[in-house]
Amino acid sequence: xxxxxxxxxxxxxxxxxxxxxxxxxxxxxxxxxxxxxxxxxxxxxxxxxxxxxxxxxxxxxxxxxxxxxxxxxxxxxxxxxxxxxxxxxxxxxxxxxxxxxxxxxxxxxxxxxxxxxxxx
Amino acid sequence: xxxxxxxxxxxxxxxxxxxxxxxxxxxxxxxxxxxxxxxxxxxxxxxxxxxxxxxxxxxxxxxxxxxxxxxxxxxxxxxxxxxxxxxxxxxxxxxxxxxxxxxxxxxxxxxxxx
Numbered sequence: 001x002x003x004x005x006x007x008x009x010x011x012x013x014x015x016x017x018x019x020x021x022x023x024x025x026x027x028x029x030x031x032x033x034x035x036x037x038x039x040x041x042x043x044x045x046x047x048x049x050x051x052x053x054x055x056x057x058x059x060x061x062x063x064x065x066x067x068x069x070x071x072x073x074x075x076x077x078x079x080x081x082x083x084x085x086x087x088x089x090x091x092x093x094x095x096x097x098x099x100x101x102x103x104x105x106x107x108x109x110x111x112x113x114x115x116x117x118x119x120x
Numbered sequence: 121x122x123x124x125x126x127x128x129x130x131x132x133x134x135x136x137x138x139x140x141x142x143x144x145x146x147x148x149x150x151x152x153x154x155x156x157x158x159x160x161x162x163x164x165x166x167x168x169x170x171x172x173x174x175x176x177x178x179x180x181x182x183x184x185x186x187x188x189x190x191x192x193x194x195x196x197x198x199x200x201x202x203x204x205x206x207x208x209x210x211x212x213x214x215x216x217x218x219x220x221x222x223x224x225x226x227x228x229x230x231x232x233x234x
Binding site: 004039040042043044045048058059090092106108109110111112113114 | 129152154156159162163164165166169171190210221222224225226227
């Protein structure tokens, strides 16, 4: 019962360094999401994907890139880390019936346990 | 764009007393509404959702929520709180059509006092 697995769980970076956060899900979900969680701000959507090979921008995409080369994996990249990107990052996935667009968007999202990223 | 307001930062309740966590929302058209719970150092866990129909929705761990369209509210309730209910609770909304983004509230910290 792995669900959504995020790697790594913790990381400390220096300003300007790059890194990739990995998210893997074993539920065969089409939709995957990357969020950041900051105190008092809830969750904000960074990027999301509606299927293999597709990605789209969320609320706060600047400074991040993503890729979805395989259906089960969704990668989040920081090309040049900045202190403002210190946060807890959550990956999520959801089942959305194919071909229905927004009509059946009532499925819950399944979250990983997060990656705690500090940028000095 | 859809949005959620959770007006209280922290809710303190004595064990065994009723627990209410408030949520109001804004969305174009009809909403899908969700409650999630987050325990320390863990991801969000789904509690319950409102799609349509009966305004009272029952979910996991004895929680329920009441949808009120006229007040655009979706308050989370539990008749008798447990110490283990101490966690961070998030309300979320998305519209039936169009932009599928799920909008989260800021979260409410619930502290159940033994």
